[in-house]
Amino acid sequence: MKNFASLLAVAALIFGGSQSADAAKKVHTIGDSTMANYDESATITRGWCQYLQQFLDGIEVNNRGKNGASSKSFYKEAAFWTSVKTQMSPGDYVLIQFAHNDEKTQGMDGDELIAYYKSIGDDAQAAATDYRGTNPSTTYKEYLRKYVTETRDAGCIPILVGPICRMYFSGNDIRRNGRHDLGDNFSKLTSSGVLTSQKVAASDNSMDYVWQMEQVANEMNVPFIDLTTATADLYLSYGDSDCHSILSDGDGSTHLSAVGAALIARRFAGLCREAGVMSEHIRLTSDLSVSPSAADLGRGYVGQTLTKELMVTAFDLTPAAGQLTVTAEGNAEVSTDLTEWSKSASVSYEGGTIIRRFSVRMTLESDNNDAKIIVSAGGKSTEIPVTASAVQLSGGTEVTAYWRLEKDDSYTLSGPATVIP
Structure with missing residues (x-):
């Protein structure tokens, strides 16, 4: 699958190209699996940016959300941010939503953790560590700043978007970690090793990815759309049971059904209009x-x-x-x-x-x-x-193979074919 992904990366770089001067304005969406496009015939999971186009007029959505992406991995893997930049033209918008996979190492930076394990000779633990993780107060903010700076360098307009909630209910509320604040349970890398099960007060935002994103937005004068709070409110309006049965894809508490994705896309468009962001393109009609x-x-x-x-x-x-x-x-x-x-x-x-x-x-x-x-x-x-x-x-037998590539390289195969690694 790595070879296949490399071929796709090369194709994206060759054919991506820049838009012509008279091309339609675009909104490029970068982020994780909660935004991404999904094969309609292979899964019921949907990303909310799959439905964003129907709430916009006069602008084209280029959805580049990637399953498994963190703010770090999307930036460092050449097939993604580099190829998005080839598709950007002055005046375009770039929506930036990350956090879900930045949490892979419980609030520690994955590269820093790998370097620590190697320094003490624990190569097995280093190999098992997910490099995608970032620390909300440090490396997460650094990568957000990179996206903002490079978007502006391309003559485009960055918009920081709070990541959608996870459906982590606690009574009549969404738990702190469901809102991407790890303050109730995180790990910390110190000179003497990793400290687990750490906790800070609710008023301490050092482990809150969304709060830290908003600080970058304020610091760099970037629009911030708080989709985190908006999705928390949406989920609570449905309640735990209906939220999971109607808005979720039925596989955990993170990913969306078509209904959930469409509702969130519409709410995002509404928040943009309220904030005066892309307002000339927002279409919130009640028409069928x-x-x-x-x-x-x-x-x-x-x-x-x-x-x-x-x-x-x-x-x-x-x-x-x-x-x-x-x-x-x-x-x-x-x-x-x-x-x-x-x-x-x-x-x-x-x-x-x-x-x-x-x-x-x-x-x-x-x-x-x-x-x-x-x-x-x-x-x-x-x-x-x-x-x-x-x-x-004439003749022949139909064969289909589908890789979701969210967690691993497992696949489904129909027809007489052999799938190689």
Whole structure:
């Protein structure tokens, strides 16, 4: 997988290029897996920046969130920050959200910890230490400053974004570490070794990544969008059970479902408008909308079935309760669960709000691969064109392989193929 990643890095550097003078303005999003794009056909996990585009007009989202990235690793690994900079043009925005993976070494800097273990001859412990970790008061702030400085050097506008919370409930509150403050339990590297299970008072912000980010924002006169507090408030409004069943992807307390990601993207856009940041591009309409606005299923072989997920959002619908209906015309079918497919599907909504994903599929024919979807709810409707390209091929067997690359290089394989390390 390292060789494969290297090839991707080279491709990004070769083809990234800088934008032409008349290219659309962009907002580049850098951060971790809570922002990243996910394969719609392989997982229900979604990053909130996957849905940011539907709340913006006149600006293009270039989502470069990376699974497992910390402020340090995203900067040091050439395939990421270096390649993002090749895509930036003067006047673009750069959203900077890190902390989740900066906490990998319990508040200590990973490189400093590795150097300490090597100095005492403990090579095994050094090898087992995650270099991505940063200390919130020192190296974390240093990397944030690097992003801000280099973004400005490129003629672009940096925006520091508080990382979304983890769903760590404690009664009617989110625990301190869920808000990225390790003050209740952290480790400290001293000249005599590592001290574990350290604690500081709630008023002590030395181990609070979000507080330290805000200090950098104040120091460097950068907009700070407190998405940490906003997501804590969102999670608490749902409560522990519903938060995990509706907003989470069902695998722990960090990653998001499509509903959670869309809600957070919309809240972020609202916070930007309140702060006067990118306000000319913010679109918080209550109209029924579908993202993406055109379903391009891509290219495949005749007889192959291609699938794409779409997200329907609507707010302040009248009546407040009713049915969302999705109807397919032409050579297409729709599904709300990826199990039952038909020409039409309906789901209920309440509270005047819809944040719902559905999928469209098409089995490719030699021609006639254009279709459309009609989405209706609350007396409103919208049409989405569906397109795909077919390639003629005789014989062969379809093979797919998917690596999530969040925790390790495990994969899922379908078809007669051998996957090598």
